[in-house]
Amino acid sequence: MSTSQQEPGADSAQHLAAQPASPHSDFVAALIWIGFGIAVAIGSWRMDRLENQDVNPYTVPGLLPGLLGIALIFFGLLLLLRAWRQGALDASTPRATPMSAAERRRLLIVLGLCLTFGIGLVGHGLPFWLAAALFVSTTISILQYPQRRADHQVARGIATAIAIGLGAGLAITLVFQEFFLVRLP
Amino acid sequence: MLQGLELLGQAYLSFLNPLSLAYGLGGALLGIIVGCMPGLSATLCIALLTTLTIKLPANDAILILICSYVGTLYGGSRSAILLNIPGTAANAASCADGYALALRGEAGRAIGIATSGAFCGTLFGVLCLAAFTPTLAEVALSFGAFEFFWLALFGVTMSGSLVGNDPLKGWLMGALGLFVAQIGQEGLYAHDRFTFGLHELSGGIALIPALVGAFGFAEVLTTLADPVERKLVELRDSILPRFREVAQYWRTVLRSGAIGVLTGLLPGVGEDSGAWMSYAAAKATSKERHLFGKGSIDGLMAAETGDMSSIPGHIIPALALGIPGSAPSAVLLAAMILHGIQPGPMLMIEHPQFVYHVVAMTTLATICILIFGLFLVRPLLYVLRIKRNVLMPIIFLLATVGAFATQSRLFDVYSMLAIGVGAFFLRRKGYPMAPFVLGLVLGSLLDKSLRRGLVLSDGSVVPFFTRPICMVLATVTIFTMLLYVPVFNRAVKHGTGALVGSLRSLVGRRG
Numbered sequence: 001m002s003t004s005q006q007e008p009g010a011d012s013a014q015h016l017a018a019q020p021a022s023p024h025s026d027f028v029a030a031l032i033w034i035g036f037g038i039a040v041a042i043g044s045w046r047m048d049r050l051e052n053q054d055v056n057p058y059t060v061p062g063l064l065p066g067l068l069g070i071a072l073i074f075f076g077l078l079l080l081l082r083a084w085r086q087g088a089l090d091a092s093t094p095r096a097t098p099m100s101a102a103e104r105r106r107l108l109i110v111l112g113l114c115l116t117f118g119i120g121l122v123g124h125g126l127p128f129w130l131a132a133a134l135f136v137s138t139t140i141s142i143l144q145y146p147q148r149r150a151d152h153q154v155a156r157g158i159a160t161a162i163a164i165g166l167g168a169g170l171a172i173t174l175v176f177q178e179f180f181l182v183r184l185p
Numbered sequence: 186m187l188q189g190l191e192l193l194g195q196a197y198l199s200f201l202n203p204l205s206l207a208y209g210l211g212g213a214l215l216g217i218i219v220g221c222m223p224g225l226s227a228t229l230c231i232a233l234l235t236t237l238t239i240k241l242p243a244n245d246a247i248l249i250l251i252c253s254y255v256g257t258l259y260g261g262s263r264s265a266i267l268l269n270i271p272g273t274a275a276n277a278a279s280c281a282d283g284y285a286l287a288l289r290g291e292a293g294r295a296i297g298i299a300t301s302g303a304f305c306g307t308l309f310g311v312l313c314l315a316a317f318t319p320t321l322a323e324v325a326l327s328f329g330a331f332e333f334f335w336l337a338l339f340g341v342t343m344s345g346s347l348v349g350n351d352p353l354k355g356w357l358m359g360a361l362g363l364f365v366a367q368i369g370q371e372g373l374y375a376h377d378r379f380t381f382g383l384h385e386l387s388g389g390i391a392l393i394p395a396l397v398g399a400f401g402f403a404e405v406l407t408t409l410a411d412p413v414e415r416k417l418v419e420l421r422d423s424i425l426p427r428f429r430e431v432a433q434y435w436r437t438v439l440r441s442g443a444i445g446v447l448t449g450l451l452p453g454v455g456e457d458s459g460a461w462m463s464y465a466a467a468k469a470t471s472k473e474r475h476l477f478g479k480g481s482i483d484g485l486m487a488a489e490t491g492d493m494s495s496i497p498g499h500i501i502p503a504l505a506l507g508i509p510g511s512a513p514s515a516v517l518l519a520a521m522i523l524h525g526i527q528p529g530p531m532l533m534i535e536h537p538q539f540v541y542h543v544v545a546m547t548t549l550a551t552i553c554i555l556i557f558g559l560f561l562v563r564p565l566l567y568v569l570r571i572k573r574n575v576l577m578p579i580i581f582l583l584a585t586v587g588a589f590a591t592q593s594r595l596f597d598v599y600s601m602l603a604i605g606v607g608a609f610f611l612r613r614k615g616y617p618m619a620p621f622v623l624g625l626v627l628g629s630l631l632d633k634s635l636r637r638g639l640v641l642s643d644g645s646v647v648p649f650f651t652r653p654i655c656m657v658l659a660t661v662t663i664f665t666m667l668l669y670v671p672v673f674n675r676a677v678k679h680g681t682g683a684l685v686g687s688l689r690s691l692v693g694r695r696g
Contacts, residue, residue, distance in 0.1 A: 026614075061378055063635065068360055068367070072360050075357045107410035113578075144574050164575060
């Protein structure tokens with residue numbers, strides 16, 4: 001029996017996501033929130049008030065966005081104040097643990113592959129099943145490469161990835177397009 | 186009353202046909218499979234199935250979605266027990282005791298308890314759904330723009346306060362969601378807001394692509410960036426549901442069922458709150474509280490009953506008020522609108538039979554999870570063995586299809602990608618996604634209610650605070666936010682401590 005010893009409630013999603021943000025990163029984020037809030041408030045203030053259509057002044061389109069901009073500035077200021085009181089500007093305050101090199105490399109690879117598929121491959125003439133097969137096969141092959149290389153099974157790994165990619169592409173096309181009549185990109 | 190029972194009977198009869206049963210079983214099975222896989226949420230499952238079932242008749246599509254909703258939350262307990270990773274956030278409370286039981290070689294028993302708790306909890310919630318939805322909808326008929334303004338704000342504030350560990354970040358996300366909902370043509374004069382001349386933005390940011398991005402693509406990035414594979418505890422003992430233990434812990438089942446439904450009624454709070462609050466209540470009253478976190482049956486039963494009973498609880502405000510109780514019920518609400526059914530106070534007038542259909546669908550979902558809990562536990566465990574490197578690229582494919590399918594626009598795929606990348610980095614910094622989703626859903630209602638209210642009151646904000654329901658909602662909303670202010674929080678704690686102390690001394694003197 002194999003077990004993994006983890007904290008109860010540890011979640012794969014939260015493993016990376018739930019790392020407590022440091023006061024320093026909260027401070028930077030607060031500045032971004034305040035800047036965003038100011039931009040929203042200015043955008044709302046400058047928005048057309050439709051006076052030429054003689055609309056009721058209490059129903060101008062920028063009313064709620066403007067209030068939301070003010071709310072963003074207010075909450076941003078609270079975050080800034082909290083981070084400052086927690087020592088965001090103090091050099092001795094520990095910074096957030098940076099992503100490990102392995103995590104960063106995997107993230108960049110996955111991000112690159114997903115964006116290439118979503119922006120470059122889909123909806124530009126290539127049949128969906130083929131684009132899907134290309135994406136899935138490439139992603140699996142690249143992500144499993146270190147393990148496959150250690151096991152001396154690179155060729156087998158690529159063949160399996162191609163089979164899974166083709167299977168996934170064809171199955172999704174069949175189920176969505178033919179069975180449930182949903183249009184695919 | 187009699188008319189309600191007649192409609193309920195007709196609703197049950199309408200689902201007693203092979204096709205509906207097949208849809209129900211299929212939806213629940215898919216839900217359980219998705220729930221088993223750590224990281225894949227009920228929100229993502231329902232969002233993807235919404236696009237898959239878009240061409241089906243409304244009742245069949247909603248049946249599949251409700252069955253998958255119930256199935257996902259039930260399936261999430263498997264990975265909580267066997268991997269110590271909650272399949273969905275709602276199953277986190279089951280991890281401590283479920284995994285401890287599994288380590289003791291009682292994984293089957295833990296799954297059996299989870300099945301019986303889930304069955305009883307959902308059934309309890311269904312009874313409340315049938316009893317309270319028509320009543321709440323009737324009350325909601327008297328709501329006007331002022332009340333809906335506060336309801337929307339209350340939902341986003343509560344969601345920000347209770348989801349995640351940092352209310353301030355929750356409120357920031359809620360405000361961001363409300364702002365994103367303002368992008369595109371506004372509802373009163375069709376004026377473009379924040380579109381920057383892009384005609385694709387005139388229609389606004391669609392909910393399904395946003396949800397698929399926030400819960401699907403962000404999860405793909407999170408999971409695949411993590412190089413560690415988790416290992417599974419083996420299952421050796423019997424997995425049959427333990428209804429004898431339900432009888433033994435009937436107080437826990439009833440208490441957790443009630444807590445689950447009540448937390449479900451609060452807009453935007455999420456199923457995990459139902460589970461955690463039930464767990465805390467069970468721990469406070471249990472005779473075996475020393476076992477909590479070390480394999481307590483009471484604790485596991487409370488967590489599973491609480492999270493499952495909150496599902497019908499979340500559907501009640503979604504149907505009666507048009508305000509979802511959680512992120513998955515927000516997608517359910519969007520799916521109903523896509524199928525031409527507008528939830529809200531007018532639902533009982535326009536589609537009175539639909540509420541009873543939802544009751545029948547949720548009952549069918551409950552029966553489906555019991556069937557799969559009895560017969561398909563071991564085969565479904567193979568799902569947990571699928572490598573993330575294989576699964577996640579396929580999930581991303583489905584996310585792309587899901588984002589595209591509702592309106593057949595490539596722009597929605599780009600929205601999904603942008604929101605997914607943003608959500609990934611925000612989650613890493615501790616920003617919860619549920620308040621963002623609630624803001625996105627309720628933004629339009631908040632905007633229209635505020636402006637209509639101001640027209641009705643001729644610019645005065647007084648009615649927003651003086652109408653009875655507004656007064657209650659405004660007080661709770663403002664009080665919740667003020668609790669974040671340390672001075673106010675200390676004063677409240679001091680006040681409640683003094684009150685509890687004087688009550689105790691009063692009871693002690695009488696005793």
